[in-house]
Structure formats: structure tokens, C-alpha cells
Amino acid sequence: MKISKSLIVLGCILFATFGSCCQYGGKTYRNHCYMYFSQKVNWFEAQMLCRQRGGYLVHIDNYWENNWLAKQYRDYRWIWIDATDIAREGHWRSWYTGKAVFTNWSRGNPNNAGKIQHCATLNWGGVGLWDDDYCFKGHPFICEAQKTEC
Numbered sequence: 001m002k003i004s005k006s007l008i009v010l011g012c013i014l015f016a017t018f019g020s021c022c023q024y025g026g027k028t029y030r031n032h033c034y035m036y037f038s039q040k041v042n043w044f045e046a047q048m049l050c051r052q053r054g055g056y057l058v059h060i061d062n063y064w065e066n067n068w069l070a071k072q073y074r075d076y077r078w079i080w081i082d083a084t085d086i087a088r089e090g091h092w093r094s095w096y097t098g099k100a101v102f103t104n105w106s107r108g109n110p111n112n113a114g115k116i117q118h119c120a121t122l123n124w125g126g127v128g129l130w131d132d133d134y135c136f137k138g139h140p141f142i143c144e145a146q147k148t149e150c
């Protein structure tokens with residue numbers, strides 16, 4: 001019993017991701033951890049950086065999660081989230097699950113400006129609202145991870 005607990009703690013130290021116990025300043029909602037990164041990267045880099053940290057680019061499941069996130073990060077604009085229509089125009093999917101996603105577009109969006117806006121951002125045109133933007137633009141991002149016990 002004692003050994004297994006030590007192993008879990010060791011595991012958390014070895015794989016020191018933000019998801020581990022939410023101990024790196026992440027915020028908790030339900031059973032998930034969220035961490036904001038101000039570093040401006042393109043949408044693909046954001047996906048990879050979150051995976052490197054043991055999580056995934058924030059995946060917004062529903063209205064309540066969207067609202068909670070928007071309020072927590074209300075001071076930030078154009079935050080990359082996990083929704084894209086790069087595979088098929090107008091078909092918004094999660095890169096992580098491959099499934100259709102909840103959306104909360106701002107007025108006039110998604111407008112697919114220049115016919116090349118295929119990645120979604122949170123907090124544009126109002127807190128909690130979404131804009132489709134150019135995937136190669138630099139934006140901050142939020143990683144999400146399953147909360148782990150330590």
C-alpha cells in the first residue's frame with residue numbers, strides 16, 4: 001500500500017506535467033486541469049506542446065465548460081482551442097477525438113476569411129465567443145489534462 005503510493009508520487013515527479021495534481025498553477029474544473037500558456041505559437045505547435053506536457057489542447061465539451069473557461073481567462077483574447085475544420089470546410093471537429101464539437105461562434109463567424117481560417121479560438125468578439133482564425137498565426141493556448149491524484 002505504502003509502496004504503491006510512493007510509486008504514484010514518483011510517477012508524478014518523473015512525468016511532471018501540469019496535469020499531475022494540478023500543482024503547477026493550473027485551474028481545476030470537474031476532473032480536469034487547465035493551464036494557460038501566453039507563449040504565442042501556431043495551432044499545431046499548441047497541439048504538440050500540450051501533448052508533450054501530458055495533456056491535450058483544451059477540448060470544450062459544452063456550454064458550461066465554455067463559460068467556466070471564458071471567465072477564468074477573460075483577460076485573454078484569441079486563445080487556441082481544439083476545434084478545426086481543416087479536414088473538411090465547415091465540418092468542425094476535435095483533432096483529439098475526431099468527433100464533432102460543441103461550438104460558440106461570435107457574430108459573423110466562422111467566416112473562413114481568405115478561405116483559409118480553419119482553427120478555432122476562444123474569447124474573440126466577447127467573453128466565451130469563438131472565432132475561426134488562420135492556423136499558422138501565433139496565439140496563446142490552454143492545455144487540458146485529466147486530473148491525477150498524488
Ligand SMILES: [Ca+2]
Nearest residue numbers: 085112117118
Ligand atoms: Ca474554415
Ligand SMILES: [Ca+2]
Nearest residue numbers: 109111131132
Ligand atoms: Ca474568422
